Amino acid sequence: MTKNKTKALSLSMIVSLALTGMANANVTDKDILNDQMTTDDVVSYGLGLKGQRYSPLKKINTETVKEMRPVWAFSLGGEKQRGQESQPMIKDGVMYITGSYSRVYAIDARTGDELWQYDARLPDGIMPCCDVINRGVALYGDLVIFGTLDAKLVALDKNSGNVVWKKTVEDYKAGYSITAAPIVVKGNVITGVAGGEFGVVGKVRAYDAKNGKLVWERPTVEGHMGYIWKDGKKMENGISGGQAGKTWPGDLWKSGGAAPWLGGTYDVDTDLLFFGTGNPAPWNSHLRPGDNLFSSSRLAIDPDTGKIVWHFQTTPHDGWDFDGVNELVSFDYKQNGKTIKAAATADRNGFMYVLNRENGDFIRGFPFVDKISWASGLDKNGRPLYIDSNRPSNPADSKDGKKGSSVVATPAFLGAKNWMPVAYSKDTELFYVPSNEWSMDIWNEPTAYKKGSAYLGAGFTIKAINEDYIGVLRAMDPKTGKEVWRFKNYSPLWAGVLATAGNLVFTGNPEGYLLGLNAKTGDVEYKFNTGSGIVGSPITWEMDGEQYISVLSGWGGAVPLWGGDVAKRVKHLNQGGSVWTFKLPK
Template sequence: MRSNRIGKQFAASALALAVSFGAQAVTDQDILNDQDTADDVVSYGMGLQGQRYSPIDTLNTSNVKSLQPAWAFSFGSEKMRGQESQPMIKDGVMYVSASYSRVYAIDAMTGEEIWQYDARLPDGIMPCCDVVNRGVALYDDLVVFGTLDAKLVALNKDTGKVVWIKKVADYQAGYAITAAPIVVKGKIITGVSGGEFGIVGKVEAYDAKTGDLVWTRPTVEGHMGYVYKDGKAVENGISGGKAGLTWPGDMWKNGGAATWLGGTYDADTDSLFFGTGNPAPWNSHLRPGDNLFSSSRLAIDPDDGSIKWHFQTTPHDGWDYDGVNELISFDYKENGKTVKAAATADRNGFFYVLDRTSGKFIRGFPFVDKITWATGLDKNGRPVYNTKDGRPGDPSKAEGDKGESVVAQPAFLGGKNWQPMAYSQDTGLFYVPSNEWSMDIWNEPVSYKKGAAFLGAGFTIKPTNDKFIGVLRAMDPKTGKEVWRYNNPAPLWGGVMTTAGNLVFTGTPEGYLKAFDARTGEELYKFNTGSGVVGTPVTWTMNGEQYVSVASGWGGAVPLWGGEVAKVVKNFNQGGMVWTFKLPKDRVVSR
C-alpha cells in the first residue's frame, strides 16, 4: 500500500540521525504541554487547544526584519499543488505532509530528506476541494496521517515504514480524510471529508499502538455511536437524537455534516471540540428542520465518543456555511472572574464566543463587512434569518428546474474557511484570515446516488471589492471590535500564527510569508516563496536560534470553486516546498 524511497543504507542513517539528536518517544504529556515548549511542535495547532501561540520571544518586532531563509525542501514530482499542511518538529526532525497523501521526514537543521512515504491512491478518489493534506500526528514512535482514500496510516517515525493501516470509510461513497488527526489519551482522533457526496459525518478514535477502533460518533442525528469492547460494538446513543427528529423522512440517512477540518481538545473540560459541515443536499427545501448536528460545534467525550453539548451556528443551512471552523479554547477575565470560553469564526460571517463548559452562547458579532442571509443573532446565538430574499428559492415552486436565485454574502467559501486563526495570550486578540466575497446561488432538484455529487444547487462567486478580497483581522472577543486589518488583493487561504514576540505570521496566494505587529497591524516582514502560501506557519528553537517554517504551494478550493474569484488567481504558480527561516544569533535583540 505504499511506495517508500528509503533503502537499507538510508534507514540506517535515519536511525543514526535520530540517535544523534537524542530522539525520544512522543508522550501524552508532551502533547498536552506543546503550547508551553519551545524546542518542538508536536500537535496540530501548536497546542491541543489550537491557539497557535508561541511563547518564544527571541524573534520580535525589533529584529524580525533580519529573519533569513535557512533551507527549502521540494516535495518533488508533478504533484505540486495545494500544500495546506502544518509541519511538526521533534528532536531535530521535521515531519510534514504534502498533497496526494505524502509524508516526509526532514533534517530540521539542514533540510535533507530522511525518508518519504507515498500512499498508493486508487484512481477513484473524490476529494471535493483539491488533493490537500493538512498535517500529521505524532505519538510514541509513530507518525500518523489520513489519506484521500479515507485511511489512517501509522508510520515508524525513524524509518517511514508502515506499522498499521486502517480503513476509516468507503472512498467510493465520497469519503476522504484531509485533516490532521489529533492525539488524546493515547487515541488517534480523526474526522472525515465528503459532505458534497451525501456521506454521514463522524468522529472516530483509534488505539494509537494497534490501530484498533475504540469508538465511533456519527454527527447526523439518528445515527448511533458505538464503543468497541473485546471486538464487539456496544451502542452509545448518548445525545444521538432520534431518526427524523430534525430531518424529514429518510433525509438523515445521507445527511452530510462532514467533520473535515479535524478538532481541538480542552484538558480543563476533558472535551474534544469538532465542527460539522453542511447538511446534504445544499437544496434546503428538501430537508425542512434544523438538521442536527450539521453546521454545528460539538463537545465530545474523548473516552466514549458521546456528545456533551452542541451549538448550531447555521440551523437549516441553505448556503453551504459549514460549521467546521476550529473552536479555540481561551480564558478571559470579566467582573473579576475567569471565564472559560471558546471562540470560532464561522463561514457564515459571525464570530461566536461560547462557554466551553456548557456550550452556552456568550456573545456573537459579524467579523466581515457585510452579511445578507441573516440580520443578526438572537440572545441564544441563533441567526435571525433574512426572510425576504436571504434564502435561494424552492425549485419545486418555480417554472423549470431552477429556483429563484439570490445574492448571498459571504459566499459559500465563507467569511473564513479552513485556514486556522490564532489567539494571542498577550494581546487578548484573535487574528482571523478572512475574505470578502458574495455569490449568486440557486437551488435545483437532486436525488442521492452513491459516489455522485449531492448538491442540488448552482452558484457563482464574485469579489465584493475592486482592490482586495482577503482581510487579516485582529478581533477583540470581548467587545466584537475590529482592532486592525490588513487588506490583501487575493483571497487569504493560509493559517495564522502569533508569538510572544508581538508578531503575527501568515502567508498569501501571491507567495509571501508575512509578519505583522500583533498590536498595530504594521507589516514588518515579507519573503516571497515562489508559490502561494496556503499552509500554516510554525516556530520553534534549535541550538539557541529561533526558526519559522511554512509550506508553500498554491491550490485548495479557491481555484477549483472560485468562479469569478478564480480569475484573480489564475496566473499564480503551483508549487510544493517547505521553507524554513531562522534568526541568526547575532541579530537577537532583548526586549
C-alpha cells in the same frame, strides 16, 4: 499507482540523528498536553490541543525580524503539486510534513535533507471535494499517523517511514476522504471524515494510537447510532442526541452530510473534544425542512466514549453551504473578577461566536466581515435572524421546476473564513482571523441521492466585493466584538496564522509571501516571497538556542477549483511544493 519510498540515509544524516537522539525519543501524552508551553518541539496540530497557535518564543520580534532570512528550502518533488496545506511537526531535530496526494516526509530540521518519504497507494476513484490536500500528521510514541484521500488512517515508524498499521476508516467509493490532521488524546488518535458534498454520514472516530484498534464511533447526523468497543466487542452508545428524523424530513438523515472534515481541538480543563460539522446534504434546503442536526454545528464530545455532551448550531437549516467545521479555540478571560472558560470560533457564515466551553452556552456573537446578507444578526441564544428573501428559492416553485431564482448571498459559500486556522495571543488577548470579503450568486436545483455522486442541488458562482482586495487578516477582540486592526490582501487569504510573544503574527498569502505583522498594530514588519502561494500553517520552534520559523509553500486548495470569477484573479499564480525555514543570523 504510487509507491512507498524510503530514501537511504547519508552518513551526515546518521550523525545528525544520533546527535538528536531521534531513535530513542518518543512522543508521550504529557508532551502533547504540554505542547503550547514547550518551545523545542511542535507535537500537536495547533501548537497545543486548544488550537491557539501561540508560541512564547520572542527572539524573533518586531525589532529583529527584519534580519530574518531563509536557511533552507526543501522541495516535495515530482509533478504532484497542487495545494500544500500542511502544518509541520517538529520532534528532536526532525520535521514531519504531509504533501498533496497523501504523502509524508521526514526532514532533518537542521539541514533540510530528506530522511524518508512515504507515498500512499491511492486508487483511481478517489473523490476529494476541494483539492488533493492534506493538513498534517499526528505524532505519538514512535509513530507518525495521518489520514489519506481514500479514507484510511496510516501509522508509520518515525525512524524508517515503514507502515506499522493501517485502517480503513470509511468507503472512499461513497465519497469519503480524510484531509485533516488527526489529534491524539489519552492515547487515542481521533479523526473526522470529509465528503459532505456526496451525501455521506459524518462521523468522528477514535482509534488506539498504538495498534489502530477502534475504540469508539460517533456519527454527527441526528438519528445514527454511536458505538464503543470493549474487549473487541461492539456495544451501542446511544442515538447521537436525538431521534431519527426529528429535525430531518423522511429518510434524508440517512445521507445527511454534516462531515467533521477539519478535525478537532481538545480542552483538558473540561476534558472535552470540540469538533465542527459541515453542511447538511443536499445544499437545496427546501428538500430538508428543519434544523437538520447536527450539521453546521460545534460538538463537545466525551473523549473516552464519544458521547455528545453539548452542541451549538451556528447555521440551522443551512441553505448556503456555510458549514460549521471551523476550529473552536479554548481560551480564558476575566470578567467582573471571574475567570470565564470560553471558546471562540469564526464561522463561514460571517459571525464570530464566543461560547462557554463547559456547557456550550452562547456568550456573544458578532460579525467579523463587512457584509452579511443572509441574516440581520443573532438572537439572545446565538440563533441567526434570517433574511428570508436571501435564501435561495425552491425550484419546485419555478415555472419549469428545474431552477429556482438566484440570490446574491454574502459571504460566499467558501466562507468569511474557511479551513485556515486562527491564532490567539495571550499577550494581546486578540484573535487573528484570516477572512475573505466575497459574495455569490446561488440558486437551487432538483437533486436526489446516489452513492458516490455529487449531492448538491445548487448552482453558484463567486464574485469579489471589492476591486482592490478580497483577503483581510483581522485582529478581533473576543470580549467586545470589535476589530482592532485589519490587513488587506488582493487575493483571498487561505493560510493559517501563528502568533508569538515577539509581538508578531505570521501568515502567508497566495502571492507567495510569508508575512510577519505587528500583533498590536497590523503593520507589516517582514515579507519574503517563497515562489508559490502559501496555503499552509506556519510554525515556530527553538533548536540549538535559536528560533526558527517554517511554512509550506504551494498554491492550490479550494479557491482555484471553486472560486468562479474569483479564480480568474489568481489563475496566473504558480503551483509549487516546498518547505521554507527561516531564522536570525548568528
